[in-house]
Amino acid sequence: MVDLADIFGAQGPLAAAIPGFAVRREQIDMAIEVEHALRTRGRLIVEAGTGTGKTFAYLVPALLSGRRVIIATGTRNLQDQLFHRDLAVVTRALGRPVHVALLKGRANYLCLHRLALAEQQAVARGLPREVALALPGLREWAQFTRRGDIAEFGSLGDADPLWPWVTSTRENCLGPECPSFDGCHLVQARREAQAADVVVVSHHLLMADLLLKEEGFGDLLPGADAIIIDEAHQLPEVAAGFLGFMVSSRQLQSLGRDLASEVVSGQVRGEIPASFAQTMDRCLADLQDALGERRPSGSTWRGDVSSGRGAPGGGTGESSHAGMGAGRSPGSRIEFKDWPAGVIESLERLQRLLDELSDALAEAAHDHAGLASLRRRSLESSTRLRAMLANETELAGQAAGVRWAQSGHQGTSLHYVPVDVAQQLGELIETQAGTWICTSATLAVGERFDHFIGRIGMKDPRTVRFGSPFDYARQALLYLPRGLPEPSSPRYTQQLMQAVLPVLRASGGRAFLLFTSHRALRQAAQHLSGRTPPPPGFPILVQGDAPREALLARFRDLGNAVLLGTSSFWEGVDVKGGALSLVVIDKLPFAVPDDPVLKARLEAIERRGGNPFFEEQIPQAVITLKQGVGRLIRDTGDAGVIMLCDQRLHTRAYGRIFLDSLPPMPRTRRLEDVERFFQHTVDSPPSAAVPIAADTPGLRPNGDSQCGNENGQEQG
Incomplete structure (x- = not known):
C-alpha cells in the first residue's frame, strides 16, 4: 500500500512538484482518513481547518484509489480551480495520468439552437438593443470554442443580459429533437464526463443527478464508486432548493x-x-x-x-x-x-x-x-x-x-421548499452504494457534528475534526471591544463604526468589514463617506458598487483598502498577504427568524419539544461565524486582527459556544493591545514579531468586565 506520509512528506512527490510546499500533519492525517473511507466504502464527515490543504488531502487518495470519483463543490470558482489547477498539479506530481472531466450546469454552456433563435429575433427587432449588439461577437466565438463554456467568453460578466437568451434551461431544452443536438456543448460535456475517472461538478448538478436517478429518468453523471462533497456546509440548503420547486416571472x-x-x-x-x-x-x-x-x-x-x-x-x-x-x-x-x-x-x-x-x-x-x-x-x-x-x-x-411569494426588482417568484430535507437527502445518499465523503472548514459546532448530520440525514458516518495548522497564537488576535450597545440598539451601527475607526487607523486600512444585513452595510458606508475629513489613507470599497470579483481584484491591487460586504464576502473569498490584516464582524450572524423556511423549522423543533434556538439558530450562526473569521489567516505568513463587535459574546451564556468554536488565539478587550499587535506583529518581519502575552482564562460567559490579566488580555 502507498505510504501517504511519504507522498505528503518533505521528500515526497508533492514537495518536489510544488514550490514552497509545506508538510502539514493535519493534511496527512486527513488523507489517511479519506483513503480508509475509499477502501472500505464508508461514510466520512471531516472538518479541516483553514490551511489544512484539504483539497490535496482528498485528491491524492482519490486518484491513487483507481476508483471512479465525483467531486462536488459549492461554487464555479472552486470547480474551475480544481479542474484547471489542482488536479493538474496532483496528477503530474504522482505521475499518474487520469481522465478528468469538468461538468457544469446547463446554464453555463452556449446553446447553439437558442443562439440561432436569438439571431432570428434580432432580425425581427424583438431583442433588447444591448443583447442584439452582443450577438455578432458571440457568434464569432461560437465558431471556434470547443467546450462552449461561457466563462471562456471573457468580455461579458455572469449577469450580462445576453446569457439568458443563448443558454438553455431544463424547461426549454429540446433534447435529441433539437436541430443543433449533434453539436451541443452540454451533450459533449456529459459524454466526456461519462468516460472520465474523475468528474468535477457543482452541488446543484449532483442533486439534479441524484433526483433523476431516483425518478428513473437516467443519469446526468456516470455511476461512481465515490462521491466527495467539498464545501459541504452548503449542501442542506442546496438540497432544500432541489427537493422543492419554484415558478418565477422570468x-x-x-x-x-x-x-x-x-x-x-x-x-x-x-x-x-x-x-x-x-x-x-x-x-x-x-x-x-x-x-x-x-x-x-x-x-x-x-x-x-x-x-x-x-x-x-x-x-x-x-x-x-x-x-x-x-x-x-x-x-x-x-x-x-x-x-x-x-x-x-x-x-x-x-x-x-x-x-x-x-x-x-x-x-x-x-x-x-x-x-x-x-x-x-x-x-x-x-x-x-x-x-x-x-x-x-x-x-x-x-x-x-x-x-x-417573493417580489423585488429581479422579478416575482413563488417557492415551495420542504421544511426538513434530512430524510429525503439521507435516502438519496443510501441509494448510492459507494463512498460518501463530506468536507469543509466549517461543519462542527464546538467538537460535535450533530447539527450537520441531522441536516443531511447520513446514517452512522465517521466524523473527524482537524484544526488549522496555522499558528493562530502568533498570527492572530481576537479583539472584543468594550462599551458597544446591544445589537438591537437603533444607534448600534453608528457606535460600532466609531469603535472601528481607530482600529482601521492602526491597521492602515487593509480590512474587511462584514455585516449581517444590507441596511447595516449602507449605514456604515454612509458613516465612512460622510466624515469630514474622510478617513485618511485608505480607499473605501462597498459591495454593490461593482461585481464581487472586480471588488476583490481592486482590493488586492490597492493593498490598503477597506471593503464593506455582506453574505457573499463571508465565504469563498481568499486574500493572502498584507492586503488583508483586519476582519470586523458587526453581529453574530443569526438568520432572521421570519424567513419562511427557517420559521417553519423552528416551529417543527418546538412542536417536538426541542429548543429551536440551541438546536437550529445557534449551530447555523456558529458555522457562518467560522466562515467569516476564516477570511483573515489564509497563509503561514499572514497576520491580523479579528474584531467581533457583538456584546452578546460575553453578556449571554451562549457566547461561550461561539468563542469555543473559533481557532485558539489570544483575546483582548483593549484597543492598546490591538495597536501594539499591528505595530509589532502585523507590520514587522516574523523574526521581529512580539507575541501578545496571554496567560489567563478566556472570557467568562456572565459578561464580567474584568476579563484577563491586568492588560485585559485573554487566552483563547
Missing part, C-alpha cells in the same frame, strides 16, 4: 419570448399564441401589484434558499449557488397564509392562461419539437401553480413544506 416571460420566436419563424399561428406574451406580462404586472399590497417585516440576510444566475427560464438550480448577488437586497417575502386575495386571483388567471396555451399547442406539438417543448413547459408551470394554490387538505400526505 420562467414565464421566457416561455412567452420562446413562443414569440416560433411565431416569427412561422411555426405556430393562432390567436392565443400571438397574444400570449402580452397577456402574460399583464398578468405578471397584476401579480406584482397585488404582492405590493402586503410587505413582510423582514427577510433573511443570507439570500435565497434557491438561486442561480437567473436565466429567463431558469431557477432549475443547475447554475452555481452564489448567495446574495452584489448589490441586491433580498426581495420582499410573503408566506402563503398572508397572500392577499389579489395574489390568489392573479395566480389563478396565470394558471388558466397556461392551460389555454397548452390546449392551443396540443395538435401542432405532435410534429414540432419546439412546440412540444413549449407545451410541456406550460403544463409544468400550470401544475406547479396549482400546487402553490392547493389547500392543506389537498396537500395531505406530502412532506411538510413552506410556500411563499
Whole structure:
C-alpha cells in the first residue's frame, strides 16, 4: 500500500512538484482518513481547518484509489480551480495520468439552437438593443470554442443580459429533437464526463443527478464508486432548493419570448399564441401589484434558499449557488397564509392562461419539437401553480413544506421548499452504494457534528475534526471591544463604526468589514463617506458598487483598502498577504427568524419539544461565524486582527459556544493591545514579531468586565 506520509512528506512527490510546499500533519492525517473511507466504502464527515490543504488531502487518495470519483463543490470558482489547477498539479506530481472531466450546469454552456433563435429575433427587432449588439461577437466565438463554456467568453460578466437568451434551461431544452443536438456543448460535456475517472461538478448538478436517478429518468453523471462533497456546509440548503420547486416571472416571460420566436419563424399561428406574451406580462404586472399590497417585516440576510444566475427560464438550480448577488437586497417575502386575495386571483388567471396555451399547442406539438417543448413547459408551470394554490387538505400526505411569494426588482417568484430535507437527502445518499465523503472548514459546532448530520440525514458516518495548522497564537488576535450597545440598539451601527475607526487607523486600512444585513452595510458606508475629513489613507470599497470579483481584484491591487460586504464576502473569498490584516464582524450572524423556511423549522423543533434556538439558530450562526473569521489567516505568513463587535459574546451564556468554536488565539478587550499587535506583529518581519502575552482564562460567559490579566488580555 502507498505510504501517504511519504507522498505528503518533505521528500515526497508533492514537495518536489510544488514550490514552497509545506508538510502539514493535519493534511496527512486527513488523507489517511479519506483513503480508509475509499477502501472500505464508508461514510466520512471531516472538518479541516483553514490551511489544512484539504483539497490535496482528498485528491491524492482519490486518484491513487483507481476508483471512479465525483467531486462536488459549492461554487464555479472552486470547480474551475480544481479542474484547471489542482488536479493538474496532483496528477503530474504522482505521475499518474487520469481522465478528468469538468461538468457544469446547463446554464453555463452556449446553446447553439437558442443562439440561432436569438439571431432570428434580432432580425425581427424583438431583442433588447444591448443583447442584439452582443450577438455578432458571440457568434464569432461560437465558431471556434470547443467546450462552449461561457466563462471562456471573457468580455461579458455572469449577469450580462445576453446569457439568458443563448443558454438553455431544463424547461426549454429540446433534447435529441433539437436541430443543433449533434453539436451541443452540454451533450459533449456529459459524454466526456461519462468516460472520465474523475468528474468535477457543482452541488446543484449532483442533486439534479441524484433526483433523476431516483425518478428513473437516467443519469446526468456516470455511476461512481465515490462521491466527495467539498464545501459541504452548503449542501442542506442546496438540497432544500432541489427537493422543492419554484415558478418565477422570468420562467414565464421566457416561455412567452420562446413562443414569440416560433411565431416569427412561422411555426405556430393562432390567436392565443400571438397574444400570449402580452397577456402574460399583464398578468405578471397584476401579480406584482397585488404582492405590493402586503410587505413582510423582514427577510433573511443570507439570500435565497434557491438561486442561480437567473436565466429567463431558469431557477432549475443547475447554475452555481452564489448567495446574495452584489448589490441586491433580498426581495420582499410573503408566506402563503398572508397572500392577499389579489395574489390568489392573479395566480389563478396565470394558471388558466397556461392551460389555454397548452390546449392551443396540443395538435401542432405532435410534429414540432419546439412546440412540444413549449407545451410541456406550460403544463409544468400550470401544475406547479396549482400546487402553490392547493389547500392543506389537498396537500395531505406530502412532506411538510413552506410556500411563499417573493417580489423585488429581479422579478416575482413563488417557492415551495420542504421544511426538513434530512430524510429525503439521507435516502438519496443510501441509494448510492459507494463512498460518501463530506468536507469543509466549517461543519462542527464546538467538537460535535450533530447539527450537520441531522441536516443531511447520513446514517452512522465517521466524523473527524482537524484544526488549522496555522499558528493562530502568533498570527492572530481576537479583539472584543468594550462599551458597544446591544445589537438591537437603533444607534448600534453608528457606535460600532466609531469603535472601528481607530482600529482601521492602526491597521492602515487593509480590512474587511462584514455585516449581517444590507441596511447595516449602507449605514456604515454612509458613516465612512460622510466624515469630514474622510478617513485618511485608505480607499473605501462597498459591495454593490461593482461585481464581487472586480471588488476583490481592486482590493488586492490597492493593498490598503477597506471593503464593506455582506453574505457573499463571508465565504469563498481568499486574500493572502498584507492586503488583508483586519476582519470586523458587526453581529453574530443569526438568520432572521421570519424567513419562511427557517420559521417553519423552528416551529417543527418546538412542536417536538426541542429548543429551536440551541438546536437550529445557534449551530447555523456558529458555522457562518467560522466562515467569516476564516477570511483573515489564509497563509503561514499572514497576520491580523479579528474584531467581533457583538456584546452578546460575553453578556449571554451562549457566547461561550461561539468563542469555543473559533481557532485558539489570544483575546483582548483593549484597543492598546490591538495597536501594539499591528505595530509589532502585523507590520514587522516574523523574526521581529512580539507575541501578545496571554496567560489567563478566556472570557467568562456572565459578561464580567474584568476579563484577563491586568492588560485585559485573554487566552483563547
